[in-house]
Amino acid sequence: MLLTTLEYFLFMATVLSLGSFSAAFSTRWPIKQAYLWEKEAHFALTLPFNKPPPEQMQNIRSCCKNCRQTLLWYDLTPLVSYLILKGKCRHCAYRISFHYPVIELLHLICCLPLLLTYENAYPLLLQTLLISALITAATIDRKHMLIPDECNIVILSCALLFHLSTRTLESSVIGMLMGYSLIYSLRWSYQRFRHKEGIGLGDAKLVAALSAWLGISYLAPLLLCASLMGILYTLAFNKSGTQHMAFGPFLIFSAMMVFYLTL
Template identity: 30%
Template sequence: MTLPETLQPLHGLFMISAFILGTALGSFCNVCACRWPAGESVVAPRSRCPKCLNSIAWYDNIPLISWLVLGAKCRHCKTPISAQYPLVEGLTGLLFLAVYWRFGLVIATPVYMLFCAALVIVTAQDLADWTIPNEITFPGIPLGIALALVGMAWGAGSGLRVTDVFDAIAGAALGGGILFALDRVTVFVLKKPGMGFGDVKLLAMIGAFLGWQGTLGTLVIASMVGSIVGIALILYFRYLGVPEATDAPTDNPEQTEDAENQQDAPPSDEEITLEGHYLPFGPYLALGAIIYLFIGPEIIESYFSIIDMPSEHIILVE
């Protein structure tokens, strides 16, 4: 990214501000991921210790710092505080910093900061509760399409990945369509539990923000990372001598279906925990979307240069 010359001296300040803003929003991401599954408001009441119910004072609620100062324990009852809180705060801070560093001072920067924060909430909630919040995906789909209209009006100067509303609509339809079809095939043809509509809505939202190429890119990255992690977990538990389920796929790491095949029913609770059969797919989609957001066009370009095809013949997102 390039910063206007007059603003160059403020570059460091902007970076620090982006990080601090990210940690503050990360703190809110934690609240959303913890309260939405229980159907609670994210505005009221104030944060309390779940054990002693004491309200958490503002000075005990400073992102990252309070957790360290308190030694990861409640000030009053010394109940341990999960490392999820500082992890989510730190991750969101780093993502905000990375978005500013990548995109600079353009309209796309606050947009993609919020997009990343939304994906952090999705990841945290899917890992903890195995659900993907409709609070994110329902407004996210029309919002992504509306932003493409902004990109269309503003042009390339907006920094937005999608500057064509039809690209956003195609991305949403493609993302939702692929996973919906996959879910129906799994349920009706293979007679197995499907992947769930949370993932369908999530990839539709990602498609609305990243366009049809971003949808495919996200799906490919998510499937590859998901397969690698799945295989690593299987090997890890085999090494530990834990008995594993019979039909865990260990071949063909590049197939999307692997994530679904790993959901073969019905594993015991132990297998669910140890084998990762029900490992949620949402975090992989979120990771895929974030990787594509930052370096997607570069990945596509280098892919076509590797297979020796002039990239000017490929329609690339800006």
């Protein structure tokens, strides 16, 4: 796909903007959900709940966590602002988390190869949004062991729309149904015989979305690759088996490997 310099720049700017949104979402979503779950639990137990909503749920502009100074657009330019400011707040020199530039850079690394694959803007947009949602889900699951339904919805929607445009919707839908049924059955069986949860329902939804993206023919390689990576990680960092491990990042990394290796 031959692109002009301007088109490359616009695509990179779009991807970095998605990365910036992803970094903010992956920071704010867990805080918002924890508040809503706490509120719901109090209502279920008919207990008073007077805790104010966290700042992340309010429609306020981005500001420094330390000095509370409102950040302007030139302080929020993805990657560029972080490099210019040397990772510190312009006003108080408070250290900015690596979380933001890392997520933005990951978006750039993972999405740029798409330019070599798709000639039309429509599939390029769908795959870019899908990969952004994958990175967001992996980021949240790695730290909080939760996979947002919002991410799964974006992944699934983009996957189905893409396969609809390429007339391969049947493989996508079958993959979605088979992926969800398989993981849900494993989850049910483990709960039935071990009396505890071995795999979350979010993982079942994620496998369904990833199978819709890759198609039924790549469901087995996806699960095999993710399982092998999970085993290797356990052997290297969790030999005792006492530490709970998020499976979502392994599924997502495996899906992206399968996707790019089979293009």
